[in-house]
Amino acid sequence: MTASSDTAAQERDAKGSCVSPEGRILEMVARGMSLSHVLDGFCRLVEEQAPGVLASVLADLAHVTRLTTLGQLAPSTAHEVNQPLPAIEQMIVGHSEVMRRVLKAVDTVAPTDSTVLIGGETGTGKELIARAIHDRSRRRSRPFVTLNCAAIPGGLLESELFGHEKGSFTGAHARRVGRFELANGGTLFLDEIGDIPLELQPKLLRVLQEQAFERLGSTQTIRVGVRLIAATNLDLAAMVADKRFRSDLYYRLNVFPIAIPRLRDRREDIPALVDHFMRMCACRLNKPVEPVSPAALQALTEYDWPGNVRELANVVERATITACAGDLRFDLPPGGDRNASAGREAVSIAAAPGGVLCEAQIRQQERENIAAALRRTRGKIYGEDGAAKLLGIKPTTLLSRLAKFGLKPTRQVPLASAQVT
Ligand SMILES: Nc1ncnc2c1ncn2[C@@H]1O[C@H](COP(=O)(O)OP(=O)(O)O)[C@@H](O)[C@H]1O
Ligand SMILES: [Mg+2]
Numbered sequence: 511m512t513a514s515s516d517t518a519a520q521e522r523d524a525k526g527s528c529v530s531p532e533g534r535i536l537e538m539v540a541r542g543m544s545l546s547h548v549l550d551g552f553c554r555l556v557e558e559q560a561p562g563v564l565a566s567v568l569a570d571l572a573h574v575t576r577l578t579t580l581g582q583l584a585p586s587t588a589h590e591v592n593q594p595l596p597a598i599e600q601m602i603v604g605h606s607e608v609m610r611r612v613l614k615a616v617d618t619v620a621p622t623d624s625t626v627l628i629g630g631e632t633g634t635g636k637e638l639i640a641r642a643i644h645d646r647s648r649r650r651s652r653p654f655v656t657l658n659c660a661a662i663p664g665g666l667l668e669s670e671l672f673g674h675e676k677g678s679f680t681g682a683h684a685r686r687v688g689r690f691e692l693a694n695g696g697t698l699f700l701d702e703i704g705d706i707p708l709e710l711q712p713k714l715l716r717v718l719q720e721q722a723f724e725r726l727g728s729t730q731t732i733r734v735g736v737r738l739i740a741a742t743n744l745d746l747a748a749m750v751a752d753k754r755f756r757s758d759l760y761y762r763l764n765v766f767p768i769a770i771p772r773l774r775d776r777r778e779d780i781p782a783l784v785d786h787f788m789r790m791c792a793c794r795l796n797k798p799v800e801p802v803s804p805a806a807l808q809a810l811t812e813y814d815w816p817g818n819v820r821e822l823a824n825v826v827e828r829a830t831i832t833a834c835a836g837d838l839r840f841d842l843p844p845g846g847d848r849n850a851s852a853g854r855e856a857v858s859i860a861a862a863p864g865g866v867l868c869e870a871q872i873r874q875q876e877r878e879n880i881a882a883a884l885r886r887t888r889g890k891i892y893g894e895d896g897a898a899k900l901l902g903i904k905p906t907t908l909l910s911r912l913a914k915f916g917l918k919p920t921r922q923v924p925l926a927s928a929q930v931t
Contacts, residue, residue: 566676569684574692577655583692584641584654598642602635603786606776612639612768619766620646625718627703627763628741630770633820636741637701639770643739644697652696657689660702668710669726672717678727688725690717694734703763704744704755711756718762738763773815773822780811780822787823791830800830800838813842877915880908884917 535555538548556564577583598613619626620643628636637656644654662670669679673688689698700706706714717723722733740763749755773780784802792799802810815821829840883897890896891905898905912918 566685570687573686577692582656595645598646602638602642603782604776604779605782606771606779608771608776609779612770615766615768616642616646619643619768621648622766623647623737625737625763625765626739627746627765627767628739628770629746629767630741630743631772631818632743633818634770634772635819636743636770637699639768640697640699640739640741644699644737647697647737649696649737653693654697654699655689655693656699656701658701660705664707664710667707668713671710672713672723672725674726675728678725682727685725688723690723690734690736691732693736695736697737697739700738700740702742703740704742704746704749708754708756711759715756715759715762718759773818777811780815781807783819783822784810784826787826788830791827795830797830797833800833800836802838806838806840809842810840873915876911877917880911880915881917 535548535551538551543551553564574583598616602609602613604610604613616639626640626643628639630636640656641654644650657670659667669682669686669688671688671690673686673691674682676682676685713723717734717736718738721735722731724731746755746760746764750757750760773783784807788799788802791797810822810825817824825840825842829838832839880897880901883900884891887895887897887900891898891908893899896905898908901908903911
């Protein structure tokens, strides 16, 4: 409260003496009034001093609370800031050469204020890397704010980024602060940056260059200090060539690019990731960690993981939830690649305790093996490149086994559940 507003707000009480607004509040407290009465008095006082400010603050509070609940705003707490950071390898699993290079890049760029552009397929860990950069930066005691540009309709994106004033467009019932303002002093993570509409790109470029912008419906320039980390699974350079992304913004974003490799290009990380997620799930679900059989681990390692680490985490979580008496079952779409995974029956890889197969499991394993051979030969049975030759059996034997297992030698081989321990 300023000195002039103090004077304006001073009023005379019943005895004629001058009472300041703060005095009124303190008096209420001294008289032992209930907290709700004091709060009520405080709100009236604020409204007298600055009409409308309380409504704006409450609207902002509701907005910030919603973002925090959604995990899109992570203010650091003092005790976290004072704690020594866990080693990056404890949070981000990856011993492969390619992942080591990524982690080294994180360590190099984190202490700077440079813009980082993270590329990689969905589920490769782009957001995890962005958080690691923020946590290792000087900004880690300030908020980490995220926004997925693809999840917001184009028309609303500008308001989400820069905020708006009350009444600036239909539906703008209250003033709203944007993500750049919320991230002031901290880091803004813009996911799926390739989806930002062309017409909004100059405004984003300006805030990156000048750290200044205006809320929608306002002429007042707001200055901030925000570090930007952007991520995309699109080829921005190709989009620039196609004129679907502005080249000036691309060059401004591409200061320090980090490309996260696909999981199928770093299969050696899979066993450690399986172990990591098994432990996390076991802890969360309060269940003991089940041993994963070598065969199951091999199948998990050979699978192509089109959804990358996110898909792996989900498969492990499902297996941990359904695990019963040491029986761990991983459900993978058969075929192991993006094209084969759609519309096919799931292959179940179970880890039986003790590594011993029962009769039914052996039959299922044989059935899956034949199905795999037919997939490899595209349904061809006879000849040098046929499935019989691949399996080392006579074509007539293969035909009788196909009948026994209900398999058809067509290109679209129906897959059955297989159990491997
Ligand atoms: N190398 C990794 N080590 C541990 N967890 C990971 C790793 N990579 C990804 N994850 C986890 O996988 C999930 C998907 O990662 P995320 O960062 O959201 O991917 P993206 O943003 O690329 O889609 C998250 O739960 C994340 O914590
Ligand atoms: Mg993401």
